[in-house]
Amino acid sequence: MANEVVDPGRRRFLTATTAVVGGVGVVAAVVPFIKSWEPSARAKAAGAPVTQSLKKIEPGQQLIVAWRSLPVFIVNRSPSQLAALPKQDPRLVDPGSNGTSSDQQPKYAQNATRSIKPEWLVMVGICTHLGCVPDYVGEMKAEPFDPNWQGGYYCPCHHSRYDMAGRVYQGVPAPKNMVIPPYHFIDDTTVQIGVDPQGAA
């Protein structure tokens, strides 16, 4: 051992190689720990599609169901609420949901009512500002926050306002319309949240 010649090039090469291989090993070892934070099989099972009967929801009424732990609003919009929708367009940020809010709904709900069937609104009830759950204020009457209120959602956290299609009004903190989840109708009175209509994926 005593008479071996030191080769600085070999030493540098071996140091670099060992460091790189060791680094690869460390990165590979970190991956399982990072992946362990992903939703577990239990969370995914709990996030499975939710089926809800619509039979008992009267016009103008809202029902909240949990899907992936998120509040999903299901509203049977009355004819007067539907009629008020087009009139809100000038006051909205993105009335056609094709500007800043173009990713906030599936293609099949990118329309004037943001829904598959005009009367049925199915929407994730999370304010796009900081994630509070907005209050449903369905009646068309003067409210402290808007003397000309035409029904919609009012977020108690930072006073963001949305219309009866979850479209955000101008001049409030929230930037986008609320999210429409994937959903489809199994039959006329049953909706399933979490699954696209056939052929619409």
Add this chain to the structure above:
Amino acid sequence: MANVFSSIGEWVSDRAPNLAPTYRKHMTEYYAPKNFNLWYYFGSLALLVLVNQIVTGIFLTMNYDPSAAGAFDSVQYIMRDVEWGWLIRYMHTTGASLFFVVIYLHMFRGIMYGSYKKPRELVWLLGMLIFLVLMAEAFMGYVLPWGNMSFWGAKVIVSLFGTIPVIGGTLVEWIMGDFLPADATLNRFFALHVIALPLVLLLLVVLHLAALHEVGSNNPDGVEIKKGPKGNRWDALKPADGIPFHPYYTVKDLVGVGLFLAIAAFIIFFQPTLGGWFLEHDNSIAANNLVTPTQIKPVWYFTAFYAIVRMIPSALGTAVWGVLGMFGSIALLFLLPWIDAGKVKSVRYRGTGYKVALTMFVLAFLGLVMIGTDYTDVLFPKLFGSDIDITAWDNAFGRVMTLIYFGFFVFLWLYTHLGWEKTKPVPERVTTHD
């Protein structure tokens, strides 16, 4: 790029001028004897396992539920539903057993080469404290999965304290916070296992290393390199037989780390229960306070000490003697620097009596492990026929092993204090055996 690094370096050293010298003191200018052999890998490996236990432990707490109702289910949740949870748990369980493998070998190295002797008594005492805390840590961790072995292991080990006269019964209830191991017990063991004891452990490890670096490392020859000639190729004033810890021992330890990890990975991926040694079959049954497992025994790393409890019979109406024996067997290890007054450190130059005694001591320890794991119940019938009285054989064998264990310390005291030991001449400088 290099400029950025050096200016950050300057910025830091302006504000913390002692940082770089501290690093040098413990790494590039810590001169370790150049003749370390295989036995000297286990210190750095122990540190590696400690880091593994802390990291995997933190990730296990993220999904573990420390309640009697939920603990067992949450372990299965980790094993099945959490992405890669099985790997993280097996790394933790395998790490626990390998921790003791490494620590026992590390301790044996210390005994064999006299590393506990002057001037390293403090290093040894701190190391023994680490061992003690580690045992408490391992015991409480073993209870957390709340399998039937966890439950009954907790009950039996806590009951050891019940043998203490007068206060025993009250003490046991106080430790458990109930009349049986229950929610309260699991909650407090969890708190101690995941935060209190690890903090103590980390502090002790830092002190252990700091104390070591004050006096310098021992070596297989037991020669003090600081007392030898001065001057090596890195520093004219440092010991001639010393080499900088970094890079020489860091790259050497890297080889040990690689090999150790390969062995650990083999266990984790192919034999995670190691045939019931690392994870016991009966712990796959949820805790049940009405049904005792057919064989109650601690995990292998406690069995040597636990066997001593079994081998010492009760007397004068109390079972405290066995428990005293168990704690005594550990306490004697603390006192080793004062029991052994031998002039020579390394087994290489010690008297024949010492070599024989040390061999006997190791065999006695392994024998006690065999008794404690009930392995002798399988072995003895195979060796001596199936119609022997196993309990009688166990007791006879175990008591001989217990006597040898304690006899080692008695012998060592007499052998060195009465001057019976005939040592060989110790060389002036370290010898290399490569």
Add this chain to the structure above:
Amino acid sequence: MIKRYISTIALALGLLLGTTAVMADEGPELPSAGTNLRDQASLQRGAHLFFNYCVGCHSLKYVRYERIADDLGLSEQDVMQNLNFTDAKFGDTVISHMPPDDAQKFFGKAPPDLSLEVSAKGPDWVFAYLNGFYLDPKSPIGWNNTILPNAAMPFPLWELQGQQIAVMKPAKSGEDPQIDKLTLLHPGRLTPEQYQQATRDLTNFLEYVSEPAALQRRHYGIWVVLFLLAFTFLAYLLKKEYWKDVH
């Protein structure tokens, strides 16, 4: 030096295999179940047996239908139509059809969950148990078992295996009679060889169920170990290079 490393590895691995072999020896000698987790067809057959004969009483409360489909190479449709006869969802765990209170009433003891049965007892035990049922007029349920005497379980697989009876050893005076072997009184739908294979499949499935991760860990393990050995070799070269400085 390198010789020493090699001998250390050999010693360590030898100890590992040795202890494992020794531990497997413990307890009464049982014939090997001969299970093989890599045999996916066997796992599938075992799953079918479990869901046709066992799930009526025994749950697998930690196992999800979806996981079984993924690991056994079955489609969602296969599992939901051929294995799941309850209204459980694809992502749900396998719960038995029988409410535990009823089970307690019928058998005096709730049938245990089988998620971890093989982890607790070992595959050989389960295999022997499934092959150890015999007619016993003294038992309240009409059946007894050589591996678990006085088991509270009736024998649902009898239509496959047929009915066995115990042949006793010649009794020594003053001792309880001992069972010598079991013989088939009335054959079932399967031949003895087919029945052994069926119970082997069922045991294999229960072994898989007690640790689904076993499939993954063997898959990754070999690469991890090889990588670490390669790293060790590199580190060894590096060490040799640096230690040229040390005289």
